[in-house]
Amino acid sequence: MSASPKSRRLHLRPLAEADAGALRAAVDASREVLRRRLRWGGEAATVEGSRGFIAAAARDRRLGGREVYGVFEGRTGALAGVAALQGLLSAPGLAELSLWIRADRQGRGYGVEAGRLLAARAFRRAELQKVYARLDPGNRAARKVIQRCGFRYEGCLRHEKRLNGRWIDQECWGLLRSEWRSR
Numbered sequence: 001m002s003a004s005p006k007s008r009r010l011h012l013r014p015l016a017e018a019d020a021g022a023l024r025a026a027v028d029a030s031r032e033v034l035r036r037r038l039r040w041g042g043e044a045a046t047v048e049g050s051r052g053f054i055a056a057a058a059r060d061r062r063l064g065g066r067e068v069y070g071v072f073e074g075r076t077g078a079l080a081g082v083a084a085l086q087g088l089l090s091a092p093g094l095a096e097l098s099l100w101i102r103a104d105r106q107g108r109g110y111g112v113e114a115g116r117l118l119a120a121r122a123f124r125r126a127e128l129q130k131v132y133a134r135l136d137p138g139n140r141a142a143r144k145v146i147q148r149c150g151f152r153y154e155g156c157l158r159h160e161k162r163l164n165g166r167w168i169d170q171e172c173w174g175l176l177r178s179e180w181r182s183r
């Protein structure tokens with residue numbers, strides 16, 4: 001799919017090998033929040049690991065299972081976060097949205113802006129009926145972002161995920177194609 005999604009302040013594009021240093025730096029600046037919220041970051045904690053993550057994302061994009069985007073600031077060109085649509089092959093018609101914003105760029109509205117860009121990109125796929133997100137119930141910032149992107153609460157899966165040594169519930173949020181069209 002062509003043309004990078006763009007808003008006034010951000011644009012999303014697939015990460016390239018040349019972004020490996022910027023990805024490592026963003027992960028490094030966000031280590032604590034990534035560990036706490038996503039159990040992610042370890043694999044991209046070095047430039048070599050970031051290259052591996054970028055290569056895996058490119059392979060998954062080619063195979064059709066996952067679309068990973070860097071979230072870039074339009075003004076500075078800096079990498080402000082990573083956003084992804086995943087599960088595209090495991091459940092046709094559905095996509096799981098995931099998103100993180102670099103810790104020192106949070107609180108500027110980037111999360112909502114990137115979430116909306118990603119949802120718009122998702123619904124350009126004609127077959128897509130629903131974008132969904134799974135949230136840790138304690139993650140108030142993510143809940144706010146998802147709500148402001150138009151997602152609706154669908155229920156809570158109990159002890160659905162093991163994170164940092166304990167079982168946690170997962171809130172289910174979804175955005176249907178019809179809701180996106182009529183927003």
Ligand SMILES: CC(C)(COP(=O)(O)OP(=O)(O)OC[C@H]1O[C@@H](n2cnc3c(N)ncnc32)[C@H](O)[C@@H]1OP(=O)(O)O)[C@@H](O)C(=O)NCCC(=O)NCCS
Nearest residue numbers: 037098099100101106107108109110111112140141142144
């Ligand atoms: C969730 C996350 C993407 C939000 O990014 P962000 O750029 O700070 O989000 P925004 O600036 O767009 O803020 C969105 C809203 O959340 C609110 N918010 C931010 N942090 C908050 C917090 N700790 N508690 C409550 N609300 C919070 C903001 O005030 C804003 O609300 P408003 O529009 O009413 O003012 C970011 O915190 C993050 O990367 N977290 C770690 C990864 C994660 O949890 N991802 C979610 C999985 S989908």
